[in-house]
Amino acid sequence: MPTPAPHGIHKRPLLRDDVYNSIRDAIVDGTFGPGERLKDPELEQWLGVSRTPIREALLRLERAGLVKATPGRATIVAPLDPASTVSAQQVVAAMHELAVRLAVPLLGREQLAALTEANGRFAHALEHDDADLALAGDDAFHAVFVRACGNDMVPAVLDQALPLLRRVERRRFSSHAARHSVTAHAEIIRLAGLGDAEGAALATRNNWLSLGAGEQG
Known part of the structure; x- marks a missing residue:
């Protein structure tokens, strides 16, 4: 589809991450489809920035x-590539597995409550077929472990690998295939609450790897 018309997306000069996130999100949500050409002048006009951050x-x-x-x-926007998606999925699953294994011994009541709250928002979004809010709820759920794990390399690697999965995730969150993840998240919370780091880590890994089988991370 054509580049969106300017509509004041950002009211201040964009930082590098703002520009990256805006274009990335437009690819993920299908505004820019696979194979579509991305033209610098149109992107500059849309985002209101110079060519350098673009x-x-x-x-x-x-x-x-x-x-x-x-x-x-x-x-151009890269076509959906199953092999690359699987590779990214394996890395993301491994990083989240590590994050959970490291984080569980450090979790307190506040973090466990945050996990439950995030999963509730995730479930509500799926019930109302809101893929964007479902992604936000899922991100908030997994972010609890990533923040608590104490390993700064985990978010750095996820920042590299996760964007490639976003288009697949969003498609799944737009269907009924994602409903199983609410239960999967609840099991992860249960195991984390018991202090079972290994069990919660493996459940998290399986949750992410199930994405290719029609489920969600």
Whole structure:
């Protein structure tokens, strides 16, 4: 579809992450479809920034596997590639498994309550077929463990690998296939509450790997 018309998305000069997130989200939600050409002037007009942050964002998106660039030619939204998606899924599953294993011994009542609250928001969003809020709830759930794990490499690796899964995640969150993840999350919470780091870590790994089988991370 065409580049969205300018509508004041950002009221202040964009930081690099703002530009990256805006283009990434437009790819994930289908505003920019697979194979669509991304033109610098149109992106500049849409986001209200100069070419430099646009090019930096596109380079990050290329490393994340969401766009493909040919020197001197077009930059396009990358087609959905099952092999690349599986590779990213394996890395994301491993990182979240590690985060849970490290975090569970450190969790307190506040973090456990945050997990329950996030899963409740996730379930509510799925019931109302709101894929965007479902993604936000799922992110909030897993972020509890990532923040608590104490390993700064985990979010860094996830930032690289997770964007490639977003298009698949969003499609699943738009269907009934994701409902099983509410139960999966509840089991992770139960195991974490018991202090079973290994059990919660393996349940988290299976939750993410089930994405390819029609379920959600």
